[in-house]
Amino acid sequence: MQTDYQIFEAGDVVLQSGITLPDCRIAYKTYGRLNSAKDNAILYPTWFSGRHTDNEWLIGPQMALNPEQYFIIVPNMLGNGLSSSPSNTPPPFNGAYFPQVTLYDNVRLQHRLLTGHLGVRHIQLAVGWSMAAAQVYQWGALYPDMVARIAPFCGTPRTSPHTFVFLEGLAAALKGGITPEQGLRAMARVLAGWAFTQNFYREELFRTALGFASLEDFLRGFWEASFLSWDPQDILSMIKTGQYGADISANEVFQHDHVRALNAIRARALVMPSSTDMYFPVEDHRLAVEHMPNATLVPVPSIWGHFAGGRGIHPPDTAFIDDHLKVLLASQS
CATH class of the missing domain: 3.40.50.1820 (Alpha/Beta hydrolase fold, catalytic domain)
Incomplete structure (x- = not known):
């Protein structure tokens, strides 16, 4: 390849x-x-x-x-x-x-x-x-x-302890899925609420600036699409690096x-x-x-x-x- x-x-x-x-x-x-x-x-x-x-x-x-x-x-x-x-x-x-x-x-x-x-x-x-x-x-x-x-x-x-807790939430969402795909989708949605601000969502910049048709379109087309190709264990490894090794x-x-x-x-x-x-x-x-x-x-x-x-x-x-x-x-x- x-x-x-x-x-x-x-x-x-x-x-x-x-x-x-x-x-x-x-x-x-x-x-x-x-x-x-x-x-x-x-x-x-x-x-x-x-x-x-x-x-x-x-x-x-x-x-x-x-x-x-x-x-x-x-x-x-x-x-x-x-x-x-x-x-x-x-x-x-x-x-x-x-x-x-x-x-x-x-x-x-x-x-x-x-x-x-x-x-x-x-x-x-x-x-x-x-x-x-x-x-x-x-x-x-x-x-x-x-x-x-x-x-x-x-x-x-x-x-920081606050960021540790945020990363713990990502890991819990990822491991809590019935299937690996469900875990990745859940984790992506947790990230969506943290990576952008309240004002970003209030002004619907996902629509006007990024071109998504709706909030659900953004959650699936931007966030879930970004993670569905990943191996969950790779994501968990990087989460642990952020929690315990940074x-x-x-x-x-x-x-x-x-x-x-x-x-x-x-x-x-x-x-x-x-x-x-x-x-x-x-x-x-x-x-x-x-x-x-x-x-x-x-x-x-x-x-x-x-x-x-x-x-x-x-x-x-x-x-x-x-x-x-x-x-x-x-x-x-």
């Missing part, structure tokens, strides 16, 4: 859980070319339920992430069905037996991909949405000498000292929450920025909630993010 991505064969990898994941693979796609100095790289990881193609809305010749100028690397998260996941790992770690993975596990593998496999020496920018934003924070904390700038948007450096200080480097991990981020940081995000409210980002030595907080003014930063479906929000990324990339690191 032809694919539009490449595979980094990482071999047997000892995860933070202490379990060795055999024949670990990271699927990735690159855009543009690495220059002779090997310092024009931009790292743009995937997010919960995202794959590399879902990141392409922010990549283009007229955009900040310009493949004619930069070498853009999009690694797929463990668990997303392309990189090592419950659905593609053979026994004894297949399906529900796939080991717990963390964003720290992901970032360490991404570092190996970039430095050992692709030859990248310096990262001009690490950028990402939602669960990818947590990976971006982790990159800044772990590799401060390598990363010049970071731009996490609509995502925090650790999972804290940039939960590793041997920072020993759960969250403030020390944030202090370690020396990169010029542009932190862009959505002003109406119900997953990751602005206050959570403000608390993080207080402990980052070179960070600026710039909320995205939007009523699109978490999806102010998602998939490029609202052009004004896309333009806001892209314009600020252009300014960030033009700044001195």
Whole structure:
């Protein structure tokens, strides 16, 4: 089967859980070319339920992430069905037996991909949405000498208790279906109530901006359609990563000292929450920025909630993010 991505064969990898994941693979796609100095790289990881193609809305010749100028690397998260996941790992770690993975596990593998496999020496920018934003924070904390700038948007450096509970609701809906399809449909409908705001629904933007004929049409045609092709165990794996493995200080480097991990981020940081995000409210980002030595907080003014930063479906929000990324990339690191 032809694919539009490449595979980094990482071999047997000892995860933070202490379990060795055999024949670990990271699927990735690159855009543009690495220059002779090997310092024009931009790292743009995937997010919960995202794959590399879902990141392409922010990549283009007229955009900040310009493949004619930069070498853009999009690694797929463990668990997303392309990189090592419950659905593609053979026994004894297949399906529900796939080991717990963390964003720290992901970032360490991404570092190996970039430095050992692709030859990248310096990262001009690490950028990402939602669960990818947590990976971006982790990159800044772990590799401060390598990363010049970071731009996490609509995502925090650790999972709050509130977000943990939200993710628990997703897992319960997914596991509560009589069939896997019913579980996926139920989970999608839970997400629908969180990802967009009350004002989005009150103004019926699902109809006027996205073109759906009715609310039910939107729930099925946008939300359920986004998840019905997924393996439920892959989704559950990423949920567990978000619940138990998304804290940039939960590793041997920072020993759960969250403030020390944030202090370690020396990169010029542009932190862009959505002003109406119900997953990751602005206050959570403000608390993080207080402990980052070179960070600026710039909320995205939007009523699109978490999806102010998602998939490029609202052009004004896309333009806001892209314009600020252009300014960030033009700044001195």
